[in-house]
Amino acid sequence: MDASTDLYVYSPEHLLEQAAQADEILGYRRLSFYVDDHGQLAKEATSRRAEFFYSPSGGTLRDADLNIVLYSAKFDLYKGLGRAT
Numbered sequence: 835m836d837a838s839t840d841l842y843v844y845s846p847e848h849l850l851e852q853a854a855q856a857d858e859i860l861g862y863r864r865l866s867f868y869v870d871d872h873g874q875l876a877k878e879a880t881s882r883r884a885e886f887f888y889s890p891s892g893g894t895l896r897d898a899d900l901n902i903v904l905y906s907a908k909f910d911l912y913k914g915l916g917r918a919t
Contacts, residue, residue: 840879842866842867842868842879842883843867843868843876843877843878843879844867844868844875844876844877845877846906846908846909848867849865849888849895849909850909852865852866852888853865853888853890856888861889861891862887862888862889862896863887863888863889863890864885864886864887865885865886865887865888865895866883866884866885866886867883867884867886868880868882868883869882869883869884870882873897874903875903875904884897884898885898886898886903887900888909890909890910891910892905892910893905893906893907893908893909893910894909895909
């Protein structure tokens with residue numbers, strides 16, 4: 835399978851695509867991505883996948899131990915909603 839179409843290969847687009855389809859559990863969306871030998875997100879298919887938890891409120895991706903793996907304001911779906919105009 836081509837890495838650009840394999841949703842388990844990490845990319846910002848694949849994170850958002852998986853999140854749109856994932857059920858919300860306690861404020862997190864459960865996602866799955868390929869990981870390298872060190873358990874870090876892989877940008878190509880590997881023999882291992884791991885579970886991650888995405889928080890749309892805050893734009894964070896956490897590993898199975900809830901350590902922050904990735905943060906990006908562009909992943910925060912609620913950014914700016916609480917600001918006074």
